Amino acid sequence: MKIRSSMPLALRVAGPLLIAILLAFVLLPVVVVTIAAFNEKAILAFPPESYSLKWFARVFSYPDFQEGFRSSMIVTGWSSFLALVIGTCLSIAVKRLEFKGKQLLLAILHSPLVVPHFTLGLGLLILVSQTSVQRGFGIVILCHVMLVLPFVLRSVYVSMENLDQRLEQAAASLGASPVKVLFTITVPLLAPGLFGGWLFAAIMSFSEFTASLFVTTQDTQTLPVAMYNYVREFADPTLAALSAVYIAVTAALLAFANYFLGLGKVLNIEDGH
């Protein structure tokens, strides 16, 4: 309290004002596109002159979006699950075991944070075009696992740091085998971090666009790719309606995760001192 009252008045007003302006900037497009989705006319305009829900109806009836949603669910379901399993196993190994090439392995796995998605996508496309591999879901799933794995690794690693190793030692000293310790002590204790990592991976994969554009075909196109193709063909606000749905679902999921898990802890941004 004392520190606060010593702040000059100008700073006490300017600070919150600045934060409000910045939050408004972040929210602006989200709000605008949501309102534009209710336009009755077939143009993307703000503010709409008359309102209608028909574009929302079109979102759910347009075949490419239905197919895209199905493909996205397959790709996201598999890639987030695989990334979670692979990431958890690797985090445990990195934290607890010594093995050759550890640093190199981690460097390669983290490289998609820096290597552009279009470069990785192009690489996979070249590989597929040069071999007899089918351009099916397998390649899209592999691509997404590569892209989301760094985020899972971070999330799981952070929660491993907070794990009390004595609990595992206790189990081991009571005669539990390493595998039993892993599944009865380590994994349950890591559960919130694992769930956070999985959720991040799933949301990231569901909205990934650039690399997917390179590796998908007409049959495997994910929802974001279908959305991109829609904008190139039509100018009506259907995509605004779909964006509004996206925004509502994502915000609800994050609020849910925040309420039950404490995103602050998952993201490692709690003010600890």
Add this chain to the structure above:
Amino acid sequence: MRSDLRAWLVSPAVIVAMGIAVSLAAVFQFSFRTFVPGSLDVGGLTFANFTGMGKSIYLDAFANTLLLSVETTVFSLLAAYPLAYALVRVKNRALKSFILIVSITPLFLGEIVRTYSWIAVLGSNGFINGTLRKLGLIEWPFELMFTHLGVLVALVHVTIPVVVLMLATAISHIDRDYEKAAQSLGAGPVRTFVTVTLPLSMPGILASITTAFAWTFSAFATPQMIGGGRVPTVSTLVYQLGFSSMNFPLAASLSVMGLMLTVAALFALGLLTKRLKAFGGH
């Protein structure tokens, strides 16, 4: 038993790493191949893809991408720092959650939704033009789509959330005793911030610069949809070459150049970080 467990834990990750390495190797290999028009097969080894890069369309794309990356990094850092600071230091839990959800939701919407939302703001019937017209300030729409400025604004918006997260992590790890010490020695809030908080958040700032730069460099949907071909970048050119002309070798060599530029920029940044660390003494 122990080495068995190790193999089970590590080998799936090794497979993914190999996938990444092989994809990058494919790009690298193709960048030295001759393009055979009308075919996905490629000819022999050549340097022509790289020597041909002196043409102005390629140079323009590189210059544009670099400029956009630098501008986006600077502006998103300036916008994200206050948000991250507030996110960590605000006491009220509801307000904290609100700031967190608002500032990170856009991160999860993906490039398409975010970029399309900006079209609703910047377009000729969008929020800005619609509002200005309602107020009677303009008669004709003000061109924001297909401009450098439009692309930049959307890119900054795309980059803010991730920078907020990285800065918030750094700020949350600052030991507040340092700030209290400065204040008890008579430093005002501004001076405390400039001489204590800001230098101590330097690791987070440098990490954010790296990430913001790399993300912007690889951004595709935003320059593609908002730039509409009039703001060419490396990513849009790679896509165009790969998909319109099926010229994989040239697309690959542009990707390699882009990757080398990114690595060089990050390397320079790494050196700078070391310098700063040596200078700051921590």
